[in-house]
Amino acid sequence: MRTYALYRDHNLHIVFGVALVAVLRSDSITPAFPDLVRALRIPAESVGLLITAFALPSIFLTPILGVLADRWGRKRVLVPALMLFGLAGGASALARDFRFLLGLRLLQGIGAASLSMLNITLIADLYSGRECTAAMGYNATVRSIGSTLYPLIGGVLATPGWYYPFALSLLAIPVALLVQFTLRNPEPRRDTQFAEYVRHARESLRTREVAGLFIAGCVVFIIMFGAYLAYFPLLLEEAFLASPLVIGWLISGRSLINAIIASQIGRITRFCAEETLLKTAFVLYALALAAILLAPSLWFMVLITFILGTAEGLYWPANHALLGKLAPAEHRAGFLAVNDTVLKLGQTLGPLLMAGVFGLWRIQGTFYVAAMLSLATFALTMVTVRSEDIISLRSARS
Template identity: 45%
Template sequence: MEKRNIAIIYLITLVAVMGVASITPAFPSIREHFNISASQVTLLITVFTFPGIFLAPVVGLLADRWGRKTILLPSLFLFGIAGAACFFTNKWEILLLLRFFQGIGSAALGSLNVTLIGDLFSGQKRSAIMGYNASVLSVGTAAYPAVGGALAMAGWQFPFLLPLLAIPTGLLIIFYLKNPEPKEPQTIGSYLKRTWKNINKKTVWGLFIINVLLFFILYGAYLSYFPQLMVERLGATDFQIGLFMSGFSVVTAITSSQLKVINRYLKPKKQLTISFILYFVSMILLSFSGNWWLLIIPLITFGMGHGMLIPGIQTLLVGFAPLNERAGFMSINGMVLRLGQTLGPLFIGVFYAIGGTGVAFLGGALVAVAMIFISIFMVKL
């Protein structure tokens, strides 16, 4: 039963990261088809992530009161149906609207998968499973750009068929997921008071801010402007963009899978610091890289930093809340992530408007520096 539960959690994770990673290699083709700018095409990310800013805390509260499955099932079905519907539209405004509804379905997925790990495991096993889950996440973000890029060769709309995989995942949850559910729901007032008590700690706020800035780099700089960099400097095709982006995710997956070993030698605070430095190095190198080989080094450093940071922060955060408030607590983190995903492309877009892709990645480097200072002054581990 344990292996079956883990497999279902990993499937939820694969669906959760599908919404952006699978379509970014098609951005150049989408731009050409709809005759829009590089900044406009990033709206496909912004409208997708925006609903989660407001819905994540709500679905977390409902998951703590009604149960994890009750929220996961409609979320997965909406994600799959709205995402696949994007394939059939030829109007830019309708495409954005469908992405918005797909984002509503996605709002719960990225927090409830981690919540389930917290519910089912504890101690070193929780840390190990969290690392493996981050590896699965990275395998997804490695595979989706390559698959999305290959599908985009048939037409810009074909990557939008991938969300249909969310529907069989929902069916597996109905029949096979065996997880503990919160018992005897608290009153709303008591629940909110206890959740706030778990959140209102300097270290937790520091980790939340770092999560926002992390997605400024990932969604704002890397996912939004790395494809544009490859087109401008190397004349890359959609498939080549997807293949190269997959390389970053492979490095992330390998690093995350070794979290158990990394924990033996590096304390959590040191892991954070090393990750921020690796982010900074990768952003600086990407701002100046102009050939295929020079892109390899920043993708490796970025992947290593990302592979340590994501599972490390998730493991730290999930330990701050007990079962009855865990979904709500992690959904606040989900809201924080969505905030970073939504504002990141807009923030880095300002740097892009100033000086193109090179300056956009310098903006990412500044964000990495900010993460170092937040860690120093707010995170006490």
């Protein structure tokens, strides 16, 4: 029985360190891109390859690394991944050749491929019940804070030289050492045959509840990356002549509200089940995305930002908690790796799908379609993510 507050748990602090490394993707280096283009004398259109090279390994390696984390143990995958991330990222600060820099970013992407998945897996390994949900909320808060601050820190570091933001990745090395020597986490059983592992993992994935949660996560990435992040700035400039500074504040404000709401998930779930929070989030997504087009003033966008931030703050901790609890420990990492791959699919398809919608119905169509997708997913979760079924399935797998 824990005799102190959850947020004071040393294991959770280490998991937060993993979370902060996991979200240290490309946001911190993008402020340096203009200076990098000039210094390395490359075409401006080539600089995006630094993001592509980093993201590419995750598409192929995340499921494999999830299986290895189940078969070999979490630390045996996580510690080398963090070390590779830190060393390749740190070496990027010394690179003065673009091709060499691309190669280092590819190596760093290999290190990054398992981090988000293992970040969530560790929480589900370490905590259960309401504690797991609360820990997921704290973790989402930390991730949101990191995502908000890294571009600002990167901009400051890029002022004296374009290469300094890359050195932020060295923070992964002390996190790796903390994981190796001070993290006290349970490891999965390693005595099952691989064929048996695959059979059990397939059975755990082939349920209505899991399919509903996977689809819901994919839809959130489609609407947020495809509609909101791509076209919200354009709408603000077109409708209200908003400056880049105002646009940036509104987008950052969403992350701030997300962090505040997620930090309170432990308290909220005393009154509402995770399944209810998940469904509520989709109602809020639909409301905000439809209201964007009806906003009479820029100040109304502040309210919409609050609603979207609340939706995200409710959705992600609830989604991660449900998936973590439904996944048996012996193949939890592989289970969550499949979810991570589905999310990346949504992140990839979202901008492509909404670009097609934009071509047909312009910017208004993108937000109306996103709102309808949210309502459709709400209806889907009403059928597939039901409290009584979740409780029954969780009991059968415990």
